Amino acid sequence: METLALSDEILMSVEKPARYIGNEYNMVVKDPEQVEIRYAFCFPDVYEIGMSHLGMQILYDMLNQREDTYCERVYSPWPDLDRILRDKKIPLFTLETQSPVRDFDILGITIQYEMCYTNILQVLDLSQIPIFAKDRTKEHPIVIGGGPCAYNPEPIADFFDLFYIGEGEVSYPPLLELYKTYKKSSMSKQEFLLKAAEIEGIYVPSLYEVTYNADGTIETIQPKYENVPAKVKKVIVTDFNAAPYPMKPLVPMLRATQDRVVLEIMRGCIRGCRFCQAGMVYRPTRQKDCETMKKYAETMLRNTGYEDISLSSLSSSDYEYLEELIKFLIEQMEENHVNISLPSLRIDAFSLDVMRKVQDVRKVSLTFAPEAGTQRLRDVINKGLTEEMIVNGAREAFQGGWNKVKLYFMLGLPTETDEDAEGIALLSERISEEYFATVPKEERVGSVQITASAAYFVPKPFTPFQWAPMLDREAYVNRAYHVKDTFNRMLNKKRLKFTYHDQDISILEGVFARGDRKLCGVIYDAYMDGAIFDAWTEFFDMSRYERAFEKNNMDYKFYTERERSVDEILPWDHIDAGISKDFLIREWENAQKGIVSQNCRSFCQGCGAASFGGGVCFESKN
């Protein structure tokens, strides 16, 4: 597109004008007049983040494969442009045709984290589309939400016409066909929504009635009409190997956060860590075969010109063809100067050997995610990583020349005590001791550096911890201080570093993650008070939310600090992520007793995901 939506003067007055001009290599060009459906796909955060998201690249490609559809992209304008668009009343536009989002048939918004909720309102508002679904008519785009936050969409239910629960590869064809009929006929919006609710995986929030008990908990969630399902079950791709995948991904001009070829080798995770939502809602684990991955790697590198490639999965070490694939990529690397990055690898002899080949050990740090400081607590969260494994891995790494280690922890986990918190410092100290024991003085180049960082534990829906209370703000900060004090008592404290996350953003994330529909008003008020880019500490301001809660006569602690009973009706109980409540309760009880559960490959826990008829549940097992 040669003509741009913004004038040169505006573009030159904002930071990074390249965010708004489109025309990236591999951008899809179609004539909007020649398609039946104009689909605006939004990632409600800044361009560099949105462009890094694999799911969006997959759906962009999949939707554009359809001749009747033109899928274009839109991202959140950075606060500098936000102000200009408001002042000058310029409607938000898509990158491809630089045309107003409000003229589109569908606005699909992928919702990857809770802290982008006000950015969703920003996108609707700047597009000059009514923020509340009830105020939108057939004249406006249908607004669809998807992504992990759609598993509990209640806090944003009032802003969406419908939510897509599960993987986009499955139910878009019937939904788009229905949309075409709707557009061409005299069908009303309400009739369209009723029909859409009959499609698998489609949840239409306005068709459900929620009633509350006097204490604010939910009494019932019921469909208002006969053909609307009482529970909406997620949809997933069972033939994962054959699932659509973009061979010509967009190549941004600006450096994006993830700016490389990404190979999705596996979806889901066999491990079953009890705090991890992704590990639960993406069940069952499915993987792609090695030949397919090799072919994709070659084609995508050629089609993009990238010099970097990365593997994507929740736990790459569990990918069955990892060795073969990595061997192939290393050969490619030597021939074609391709850099390989390997996130989410378990540290062991094999991975260290591979990493030595693909990166400069002196420059990069080794990452472990023990998540908890003591073995007791690691058993509670079902993190099958023992202190021995960590220390052995570190020793081998030190022998191999590494001297920087990063450790990730959570604070405020269920059953956590001061002793567990201290364990974070003790484990870090133990690793530093291992360095001095392993590496003789004359071989020490630079010196060992251990960085431990702690995030505030946030319970998520569809995890065994969905009933758990969060620590209050003070207790969290105190516990973080306690860890810091313990670090200061360590002998090697000069080699150790401890950092922890901001508590207010995590508290709010906790509110939204397990929130109900009553929060729509709070989010709206916070937005009207100026909240956008809440995931960015430089823009986040808790006082906006404090005012919003007050205005709505609500207390955020109801959502965070309360322990829920397993009998309580949860705001997301009408969504079916494919894992049974019985399983989650069992795991919650095991957690409290510190009982470890085995992974899907060694012993099936009967979580319910086998009902999808594919993946790890049907691979040969003992």
Add this chain to the structure above:
Amino acid sequence: MKVRIKYTKTGPMRFISHLDVMRYFQKALRRAEFDVRYTQGFSPHQILSFAAPMPLGLTSEGEYFDGEFNSVTTTFDMVETFNQTASPYLKITDIVILPDNAGNAMSVVTASDYIITLNEEGNRHITADKLEAGVHFLTEQQEIMVMRKTKKKEVLTDIRPMILKAEYSDNRIYLFLTAGSVNHLKPELFLEVLCENMDIPYNRWDYNIHRLETYMDDGAGNRVPLIEAGRRF
């Protein structure tokens, strides 16, 4: 072998920063499967060197970078091949082999020429007559003293000798200005001075500025396009 590549930067790509243009070419050269030489070691990179960064907002059909290649085919073939997997707004137009002793693209630049036109916004409050009169007025001056900002201080400089040519015809200004590390005159500064003298409020975004060519000294006192340092093949 050392090669010099000439490229265009037009349309929306006028908003892509110099750093991003370099990253673009690194990928585009790989898509075209050119036999570029790489550095050794972990994370090897292509050996490329770009001429001076161009300010955002400017378009150009006379930009250059030098590279080291292991092998080449023909100029014609390489230009064709490259542009098949290039952005229509960042294309290459020529490629030559440089003699071993050629200075790099960054250091040899001595001049650039430009076409300046009023855009829609500019046409609203500036008349062509005034612009034309402004160009005539400036070219008739013996000296044009201007305060110029250097890195640390402001100095009063005569920019008249830096204006090699300034003409007005067919609703456009043609400018030939000295450029490079010494005596670099930006077309924006010329416009600013013109506006000041003609009592027109200056706003950079009333104008489209397009660079036609980048020049170097041929050793005999002539200014020739950078591409002439090498030979086509």
